[in-house]
Amino acid sequence: MSADNAPYHAHIYYETSQRALADTARARLCSFMQSRKIPQLLFVGQLTNGKAGPHPIPQFEIHFTKEALPAILDFIQSSGFRALVHPLTDDDLADHTLLAHWIGTPLELDLTTLDPPGQNKGVARFGKSDF
Secondary structure: OOOOOOOEEEEEEEEHHHHHHHHHHHHHHHHHHHHOOOOOEEEEEEEEEEEEOOOOOOEEEEEOOOOHHHHHHHHHHHHOOOEEEEEEOOHHHHHHHOOEEEEEEOOOHHHHOOOOOOOEEEEEOOOOOOO
């Protein structure tokens, strides 16, 4: 799957002290998804308590199609949270590095947890589950 027609993930990071704010942001995104305010928003994951996969600090992920990208970017930028936004192609490493877009200060990801080229478990769970 190429980046041109790939679905998207966004990982919205928060510090432990921001958990209540992150919960509010997550609830708003759930509302946008259920009301179809952002119809291409297909999944809102749970808040994590710490590291998950390559992500070194608490985060929650959302899944959406490319058409929702402008609305998602606007929401994240206005929220004040840092985020990693990336397509889901067949190259998990490229998705999290070369094809990734950071909002706010980038984090150092644990790239050793990513799938090898040609495999991407994120594609299989798109719209269904998070970590």
